[in-house]
Amino acid sequence: MNMEKLHKLSLNTRNLYPENKESPIHFLHDTNTPTHLKFIRNHFSYPYPPETNISIFISGHVQKSILFTLADICKYPIRTVHCVLECAGNKRSFFRPKVYGEQWENGAISQGKWSGVSLRDLLLCTGINRNANEVVFKGRDKGVKKKRVVHFERSLPIKKALHKDTIVAFKYNGKPISYKAGGPIRLIVPQWYGMASVKWLSEITVIKNKFNGQFQSEDYMYYPLPPNHANVKPVTSINVNSIIQSPINYATLSSSKHLIKGIAWTGEGVVKSVRVSVDEGQTWQTAYLNKSTNTESYTWVQWSLLWHFKRKGHYVILVQAEDSYGRFQPESALWNRKGYGYNEITKAFINIE
Template identity: 50%
Template sequence: MKHKNETSTPPVSPYLITRTLMPENQETPLNFLLNDNTPPSYFYRRNHFPYPKLTKQSFFLPITGEVYKPRIFSFQQLLSFPSRTVKVLLECAGNKRQLFIPKVFGEQWGAGAMSQGDWKGVPLKDLLQYAGLKYTAKEIVFEGYDWGLMPGISTPLYYARSLPIEKALHPDTIIAYEFNGKPIPFKHGYPLRLIVPQWYAMASVKWIKRIKVIDHTFKGQFQTEDYVYYPNEDSDEGKKPVTIIHVNSMIQQPLNLSILNQGIHKIKGMAWSGYGEITRVDVSTDHGQSWTEATLNASSRSPYTWTNWTIDWQAETKGEFTIMSRATDSCGYVQPIASQWNRKGYGYHAIDKVNVKIQ
């Protein structure tokens, strides 16, 4: 039986939600998407700089530094190696930034700075084995082809990040060349993109230019200045790097500030965590005074993706209601009432809320 607010397909085609166009930063319309794999046209776009220009060098991947045999892999070579396909959620570290109180500077993302799908590529550990890591290797640095100027910095910067050896050698950390069965779209990293499951997406470097193995801690702008939690407004005390995705959830339907008729309504949404699978989602329709466990979609459960959930709500009384969702993961992490404020606005993961009116 269909519920009053349930349809099998969106009534209209949604659009990306624009935050900025130079550089391009746009959100996925998650409230209206029905499938686990985000279509490329709806995949969120996060950029610090203008899109890079591809050259012939873009189809070669050098690995240098603390290795015994520096290598340069061609795109065709990478296609010939044993591949791995992983379904992975990528979430911008600034997702839901607009919800922080007090407000913080940066792209004012709603909940749509995340998308997911099937990524196919070569496990990074295989490429590092070809090159042969020296015992002095400490971190792996990934530099992208995207570059530009940053406020307050006089020289141009390339986007670059590093991974610790342990994460780089995880079998599901891959150098991807396909998304949902086709070449990665240009705006999402073609021809080669790093995919790092369970970490916020700043780690999944697009348009990879080179990989360098180093024997020290990387100090790049996007490693030690940006993508760092600063819990204090006026000092750097207590700062720590942004890494694993917090347990989180969002309510897709009903939409915030909807007006609904009395009757049965399906509340649905998604939940996710970088620490493990979602094991429970609880929903409140009375502003948190009582909670009811939602039904999880078993087919969408995975440690690397969101889990879809639903619950039926018998709305018998007229008035205004606050619906809330609270996720729990397999490591026991539970969404908090409030997310820890930090001055760059990363990692927001407080209990989700929408307000509706029943008439």
């Protein structure tokens, strides 16, 4: 018997129909999340039947509508982006007061290498009209919302759509994208929360105006209290954030040296520093960052701090990440009705015996 193999990891289920599961992120120490441990966030049932005749139709405010088959797409230069994908509702369960929706803990986040072609290459073929404003992406997944059948649809501002790293992806970590992960073809939008990376991509429409679909103007909007014109904002790029992978929250440990470790990430820019407090914020230590030198990275950084817990009793560990734009995890998360973007200073309560 291989004892090591007994300790198998699998996804943690939040809901089953539609399937919503989170990654056992506290136990994932790799740079890339394997497909079977990647969080799953669905708004509807899986699209059925799975599409075999793969193509993407680009139309709308363009000179020429084009149907791209997978063979057509593969003629463009391959682009690989190594990035974090995080659900906007990740950590929703930590909001106080509580909010409705999937009660994600820390695991609605993954990281891996997505390969495909720049959306830009495809869009430019169509001759986008000069006054085009947004690009709308339609997934094959659909269901009933407010008594109407709607597809999952999202738009991007034209500038983000034309960014070289916004890709029409068909590989994940070197292999075809699994059906459950949105394959065979999905959009990948680095820096933005996961809702932008439309799965089971089938249609792309260039528009002149503002897109007002269910998942654009009702869901995936920040509604703080009191909601007014000034503070209701769309959910876009990922907030600077972190998790503590070890020790586990509410663990009891022996009084000795323990490695405090975890990951930190952000949307635009990169993580610049991570500081850790083991005395509830009275004093702070700078964590070691296992960081690539690439300043254009979209990946999380692994941070760690070896700490000697000498005194017995209760400790509160705090972690605060700061990014290259000077943004840092706030002391309290911006509460909003739909529970997006939670990034409060990360906490773990530890008992030393």
